[in-house]
Structures are given as structure tokens and as C-alpha cells.
Amino acid sequence: MSANINKDLVREREKCNFDIQELIHIIDGSKEKTLMRKKVEDLVLSVEDLKDEIPEDYLSHKEKFENAVRKGCKLFDVYLELIDNNIQKADRSPSNIYRIHEGILKQVNPFLLHFGLFIPTIVNQANSEQQAKWLRKGSKMIGTYSQTELGHGTFLRGLETTATFDPETDEFILNSPKLTSYKFWPGGLGHISNASIVMAQLHINGKSHGIHLFLIQIRDFETHEPLPGIKVGEIGPKLGFNTANNGFVGFNNYRIPRTNMLMKNAQVLRDGTYIKSKNDKLTYGSMLLIRVHILTDVAYELARAVTIGVRYSAVRHQSVLKEGEPESQVLDYVTQQHKLFISIASSHAFRVLGQWMWKTYTKVMAEIGDGNMDQLPELHALSCCLKAVSSYDGVQCVERCRLACGGHGYLLSSNLPGVYGIVAASVTYEGEYTVLLLQTARYLVKAWNGAINGKTLPSSIAFLSDNFNQKSSSWDNLPEAIIEGFKAVVAGKIKTAFDSIQSHVNKGRDFEDAWNLSSVKLTAASEAYARFLICDVFWSETKKMTNVSKNVAVVLLQLAELYLVYWALEKSGDLLMYSTISKKNIDNIQSRYEELLGLIRPNAVGLVDAFDIRDEILCSTLGSYDGRVYERLMEEAAKSPLNKDKVNDTFHKYIKPFMIKHKL
Numbered sequence: 292m293s294a295n296i297n298k299d300l301v302r303e304r305e306k307c308n309f310d311i312q313e314l315i316h317i318i319d320g321s322k323e324k325t326l327m328r329k330k331v332e333d334l335v336l337s338v339e340d341l342k343d344e345i346p347e348d349y350l351s352h353k354e355k356f357e358n359a360v361r362k363g364c365k366l367f368d369v370y371l372e373l374i375d376n377n378i379q380k381a382d383r384s385p386s387n388i389y390r391i392h393e394g395i396l397k398q399v400n401p402f403l404l405h406f407g408l409f410i411p412t413i414v415n416q417a418n419s420e421q422q423a424k425w426l427r428k429g430s431k432m433i434g435t436y437s438q439t440e441l442g443h444g445t446f447l448r449g450l451e452t453t454a455t456f457d458p459e460t461d462e463f464i465l466n467s468p469k470l471t472s473y474k475f476w477p478g479g480l481g482h483i484s485n486a487s488i489v490m491a492q493l494h495i496n497g498k499s500h501g502i503h504l505f506l507i508q509i510r511d512f513e514t515h516e517p518l519p520g521i522k523v524g525e526i527g528p529k530l531g532f533n534t535a536n537n538g539f540v541g542f543n544n545y546r547i548p549r550t551n552m553l554m555k556n557a558q559v560l561r562d563g564t565y566i567k568s569k570n571d572k573l574t575y576g577s578m579l580l581i582r583v584h585i586l587t588d589v590a591y592e593l594a595r596a597v598t599i600g601v602r603y604s605a606v607r608h609q610s611v612l613k614e615g616e617p618e619s620q621v622l623d624y625v626t627q628q629h630k631l632f633i634s635i636a637s638s639h640a641f642r643v644l645g646q647w648m649w650k651t652y653t654k655v656m657a658e659i660g661d662g663n664m665d666q667l668p669e670l671h672a673l674s675c676c677l678k679a680v681s682s683y684d685g686v687q688c689v690e691r692c693r694l695a696c697g698g699h700g701y702l703l704s705s706n707l708p709g710v711y712g713i714v715a716a717s718v719t720y721e722g723e724y725t726v727l728l729l730q731t732a733r734y735l736v737k738a739w740n741g742a743i744n745g746k747t748l749p750s751s752i753a754f755l756s757d758n759f760n761q762k763s764s765s766w767d768n769l770p771e772a773i774i775e776g777f778k779a780v781v782a783g784k785i786k787t788a789f790d791s792i793q794s795h796v797n798k799g800r801d802f803e804d805a806w807n808l809s810s811v812k813l814t815a816a817s818e819a820y821a822r823f824l825i826c827d828v829f830w831s832e833t834k835k836m837t838n839v840s841k842n843v844a845v846v847l848l849q850l851a852e853l854y855l856v857y858w859a860l861e862k863s864g865d866l867l868m869y870s871t872i873s874k875k876n877i878d879n880i881q882s883r884y885e886e887l888l889g890l891i892r893p894n895a896v897g898l899v900d901a902f903d904i905r906d907e908i909l910c911s912t913l914g915s916y917d918g919r920v921y922e923r924l925m926e927e928a929a930k931s932p933l934n935k936d937k938v939n940d941t942f943h944k945y946i947k948p949f950m951i952k953h954k955l
């Protein structure tokens with residue numbers, strides 16, 4: 292076996308000084324989870340029907356979709372068998388079936404929205420009677436989640452689709468009054484779904500009650516024909532997500548039973564009486580859930596990107612460090628380590644934060660279930676800024692990995708463009724980056740106002756009270772001092788934004804204009820808060836890990852420290868402005884950063900091996916376990932349909948006549 296493995300990678304693996312298997316179990320959650328994942332991967336990846344003859348990249352848009360549907364159906368066939376045989380748990384485990392989807396479908400599963408949003412929305416927003424009806428076996432529904440319209444995605448209160456109650460027939464009448472009211476973007480809506488959760492403005496007796504969720508059948512369950520009153524289709528090729536079948540739908544006097552409004556929270560009774568939800572923001576529950584999941588999703592995509600980047604950089608030799616010596620592995624250039632190691636650290640950071648957020652989410656949801664909404668604003672604020680920053684960082688990191696692979700990283704066969712397309716979408720969907728930062732800023736500004744007036748602050752921002760005067764502790768104690776410094780930055784940035792709003796208001800502007808004029812500062816405060824949270828939670832959770840061997844503990848602490856010092860350097864201007872840091876402290880942090888790059892370097896390949904992503908899931912010519920980069924690049928190039936003929940027809944049709952015409 293090792294005879295076929297690139298010699299550099301063999302040497303790198305010999306150098307690794309920690310137990311890779313142990314780290315794999317930590318990333319998966321436990322040894323049992325690793326074993327279950329591997330068993331599922333072995334079984335699913337051996338199914339012949341799930342393999343491709345022609346690389347997907349050479350297929351047309353239509354062929355890609357059809358192939359994805361074929362594989363998506365087969366995949367769920369296999370998946371359900373695994374659940375029936377108790378090999379796979381029926382949960383949304385990021386380490387199992389989600390990983391395999393990415394290998395088999397290369398891009399996004401066209402059924403993703405059914406499992407990812409349609410079913411969870413019914414679970415969270417429908418009453419028990421509706422759940423019993425819609426979640427039963429044999430409901431025949433393949434669904435999606437249709438919220439965004441051609442004219443509005445961010446501003447949900449501005450959505451235009453209407454659901455008007457007709458008391459005579461006990462129905463809602465759905466309409467898309469204008470072109471901009473068409474639902475546009477929902478995944479799987481084009482040609483997969485026969486049903487959808489739809490967000491629409493509820494009207495009863497001429498009165499508007501705001502946006503609510505409705506379950507709507509779109510296509511006939513037997514023929515799959517669009518139902519009368521419904522115009523549905525697909526929206527066309529995109530940067531990524533090309534197998535997701537994103538679609539549009541418009542309604543023309545389309546009727547549904549009253550009982551198809553999701554009624555766990557708000558309700559409409561038979562006589563048209565409207566019962567308000569305890570909190571109208573509960574309608575936004577599905578977005579909250581997915582925002583929490585996105586941290587873990589980004590962690591995994593980053594693991595894929597950096598596995599490719601690091602393995603390739605170990606195999607790739609270019610230039611000489613010292614004259615007379617052989618060409619260096621590019622991984623030995625410190626600038627290359629600077630490009631790559633932050634992605635390893637960020638993947639671990641987002642995995643840890645994802646687990647922390649999930650615990651917070653389940654706790655708050657249980658309290659909401661008992662009627663206590665107190666923690667909902669804090670949960671919303673946390674999920675918004677963490678979703679925004681993790682997805683945005685994710686894109687930057689994947690791009691760094693691509694750049695780290697030079698020209699070959701630009702090839703689709705490296706799969707870095709594919710991973711980029713997936714992560715880039717997450718910056719926009721489920722709440723656009725800036726918009727979500729501004730949501731958290733709203734919460735922070737309120738909290739700051741509360742702190743000024745002596746109010747007790749929620750636990751995640753309690754530190755603001757202590758940082759009122761922009762203090763931070765001594766800088767001798769690295770890396771903890773960075774966390775303290777970031778607290779001062781958060782406090783300083785909120786104060787700056789707050790003062791800016793006040794100053795505009797004092798000059799006679801109304802609050803909304805003052806907010807808009809201060810919004811660059813507000814987003815900066817929100818980003819700083821997310822950065823502090825990530826550093827704080829990543830560091831404290833890593834430090835308190837028990838039952839870990841010494842060497843694994845050391846590498847994980849090195850990665851957590853690297854994350855902290857990297858961001859301290861990136862934000863050194865902020866630290867200089869708002870904390871007690873000095874130039875000398877920054878010089879020390881820079882030295883420690885470079886020291887950490889050197890400490891991580893011998894374990895770099897081991898660290899990406901510990902993400903344990905199989906070649907069939909990585910789908911990269913540059914990142915495979917055996918490091919046969921050049922052989923794979925040529926094998927993939929040979930698959931280009933253009934290489935079938937020695938002379939392409941265009942020569943006779945165009946080039947030769949052109950040469951003759953211009954006497955070339």
C-alpha cells in the first residue's frame with residue numbers, strides 16, 4: 292500500500308507526533324460514532340449505481356440535475372435501509388450522510404430542502420394534529436421552503452404573497468399580486484417538490500395580520516403536473532448549488548384548506564378569529580435552526596478545503612530555499628503555512644462553536660416549549676453574528692486554500708471551486724451577512740443602553756459592564772490576554788457606534804437615519820463580538836478537554852492559540868485603539884504566531900488526515916490520501932471530451948478557412 296503513496300506524504304505521516312485516530316474520534320464525537328460513520332461510508336460508497344461514468348463537470352445543466360435526482364433517490368433508498376438495519380441513526384448527523392452526499396452528488400442534494408427545512412419546519416411550526424397528518428408515512432409529499440421572493444428576501448415583513456381567508460369555504464386564497472411577489476430561490480422547487488411551506492401575508496376580513504406559514508401542494512401527487520393556479524419552474528445556473536434545483540412559483544387564486552396554515556403558534560379559527568402567537572418571531576424559527584447548523588457545515592467544508600491545500604502543499608515542490616539544495620516542498624515556506632494553518636484552526640473553532648451553539652439552542656428551545664421566551668433575543672443575536680462570521684471566514688479560508696494550490700487549484704478537478712461555491716452560498720442564504728450583523732448590533736446597542744442604566748446583562752454580554760471604561764488586563768498572560776483585549780474591543784466598538792447614533796440624533800436626525808449613518812460602525816461592533824465569542828469559547832472548551840492524551844491536547848491547544856494570535860494580529864489596529872496593548876505586545880504576538888506555525892508544521896498532514904475525509908468524498912485531484920497529484924491531474928485531463936478526437940471539427944469548419952482568408 293505505502294509503495295503507491297507519495298514519498299513526501301509518507302515522510303510527513305512518519306513525522307506526526309500525535310495519535311491521528313484519537314483526534315478522528317474527537318472530531319466525530321466518539322469512537323463509536325467514528326465506527327458508525329466508517330461503516331456507513333463503506334456501505335454507501337460501494338453501491339455501483341451511485342458512481343458516475345462521466346465526470347459531472349462535462350454534463351449539461353439538465354443532465355447534472357437528472358443525474359443528481361437519480362443518485363439522490365438511490366442514496367435515500369440506501370440510507371433508509373441503513374436506518375431500518377440500525378446501522379445509521381435517523382438524525383441529521385453532519386459526520387455521516389451529509390459527508391457522503393457531498394461525495395456522491397459533488398454539489399448539493401436536490402432533496403436537501405425536504406429534509407433540511409420542509410420537515411423541520413413542520414416539526415417546529417405545525418400543531419400536533421398537523422404533524423400527525425403531514426409527517427405520516429404515505430403523505431406523498433416532497434417539500435421545500437418558499438420564503439424569498441423575486442423582490443424581497445431580507446425584508447420578510449415586505450413579502451407580497453397573500454393568503455386571504457374565505458370564511459364561506461373555510462379556505463385561504465393564495466395570490467402573487469405582482470411579478471416581484473413570485474417566490475424565487477427555494478431549493479428543489481423547480482422540478483422536485485410537489486409541496487412547499489410558503490410564507491405569505493395573512494388577510495382576514497380585510498385586515499392584515501402579517502407573515503405566516505402555510506403548507507401548499509404545488510404539483511399533483513401522481514402525475515407531478517403543476518396544479519391549476521400555480522406557475523412553477525427552475526431559476527437557471529448559478530455559481531454553485533447547481534444540482535439544488537432552486538425554483539420559482541407564483542399563485543393565482545389558488546385555494547388551500549384553512550387547516551393548512553401552520554398553527555402551532557398563531558391560529559385562525561373556523562369563524563375567522565385570529566389568535567396571535569405568544570411571540571410573532573417564532574415564525575422565524577426555521578431560520579434560527581439552520582443558522583445554528585451553518586457553523587458545523589462551514590467547519591466541515593473548511594476541513595475539505597484545507598485537506599486539499601495541505602496535502603498538495605506537501606507533495607508540491609517549487610523553488611529552492613537554499614541554492615544547491617533540492618526544490619522545497621511548498622509547505623515549508625512560512626507564507627504557505629500562514630495561508631493554510633488558519634483554515635485547520637478555523638475548522639476546529641467552528642466545530643467547537645457549532646457544538647456549543649447547538650447546546651445553547653436546545654436549552655433555549657426547551658424553555659420556549661415551557662412558555663419562557665426570555666432567552667430568545669440572546670439566542671437570535673448569537674446565531675446571527677456567528678452564522679455571518681463563520682460563513683464569511685469560511686469563504687476567505689477556502690479562497691486562501693485555492694491560492695495555496697497555485698494554478699492547479701483553479702481546476703474544477705481540484706474541487707476547490709466546488710467547495711467555494713457551496714460555502715459562498717451560505718454567506719447569503721438564511722440571512723445575508725450584513726443584515727445578520729445588524730440584527731446582532733440591535734441587541735448589543737440595547738444591551739449597552741441597559742448597561743449605562745445599570746441593568747443586569749445577559750450572560751454572554753455580562754462582560755460589557757466591566758469593560759465600560761475600556762480596560763483590559765495585562766498582556767503578560769498570552770493567549771488569554773487576547774480574549775480580554777477582544778472584550779475591550781467589543782465594548783469600545785459598541786460605545787463608538789452608540790455614541791455615533793446619539794450624536795446624529797442630537798443633531799436632529801431621527802433614530803432610523805442615525806442608525807443607518809452609524810451602520811458601518813454597528814456591523815464592526817457585531818463582527819468584533821462574534822470574534823470574541825469564537826476565541827473565548829474555542830479556547831475555554833479546548834482547555835477544559837479531559838480524557839485526551841498529552842500530545843493530542845498539545846496540538847489542539849496549539850491550534851486554538853494559533854486562532855487567537857492570528858486574529859489578534861489581524862485586529863491589531865482595533866486592539867491598539869480600544870485595549871491597553873502596546874506595539875511591543877503586538878511584536879510578541881507576531882513572534883508567537885510564527886513560532887506556532889513552526890510547531891504545527893510537522894503535524895500538518897496528520898492534522899488534515901484526522902479530518903478523515905475519504906477520497907471519494909473529497910473528490911479532488913490535488914488532495915487524495917495517496918498524493919498521486921500529477922497522475923490524477925493527467926487522468927482527469929484525459930477525460931475531457933475534447934480529447935476524444937485528435938483533430939477537433941472546429942479546425943475544418945472555422946480555423947482553416949480563417950487561416951486561408953487571412954493568409955496566416
Ligand SMILES: CCCCCCCCCCCCCCCCCC(=O)SCCNC(=O)CCNC(=O)[C@H](O)C(C)(C)COP(=O)(O)OP(=O)(O)OC[C@H]1O[C@@H](n2cnc3c(N)ncnc32)[C@H](O)[C@@H]1OP(=O)(O)O
Pocket residue numbers: 403404407408436438439444445446447448478572573575576578579581584585588589592667668671713714717719720721722723726730733734
Ligand atoms: C457550508 C455550508 C454547507 C451547506 C450545505 C447544506 C447544509 C444543510 C443545511 C440544511 C439545508 C439548508 C440549505 C439552505 C438553503 C437556504 C434556505 C433559505 O435561505 S430560506 C430563506 C432565509 N431568509 C432569511 O434568512 C431572511 C432574513 N431576514 C430575516 O430573518 C428578517 O427579515 C430580519 C431578522 C432581518 C428582520 O425581521 P423583522 O421582522 O423585520 O424584525 P426587525 O428587524 O424589525 O426586529 C424586530 C425584533 O425581532 C427580533 N428578531 C428578528 N428575528 C428574530 C428571530 N429569528 N428570533 C428572535 N427574534 C428575532 C429582533 O431582534 C428585534 O428585536 P428587538 O430589537 O425589537 O428587541
Ligand SMILES: Cc1cc2nc3c(=O)[nH]c(=O)nc-3n(C[C@H](O)[C@H](O)[C@H](O)COP(=O)(O)OP(=O)(O)OC[C@H]3O[C@@H](n4cnc5c(N)ncnc54)[C@H](O)[C@@H]3O)c2cc1C
Pocket residue numbers: 404436437438439442443444445446475476477478532537716719720721722723724725726729
Ligand atoms: C444558494 C441559495 C439558496 C437559497 N435557498 C433558498 C430557499 O430554499 N428558500 C428561500 O426562501 N430562499 C432561499 N434563498 C434566498 C436567500 O435566503 C436570500 O437570497 C437571502 O436571504 C438574501 O436576501 P436577498 O436576496 O433579498 O438579498 P438583499 O436583501 O436584496 O441583499 C442585497 C444587498 O442589500 C443589503 N441589504 C439589504 N437589506 C439591508 C439592510 N436592512 N441594511 C443594510 N443592508 C441591507 C445586503 O447586505 C446586500 O448587500 C437562497 C439563496 C441562495 C443564494
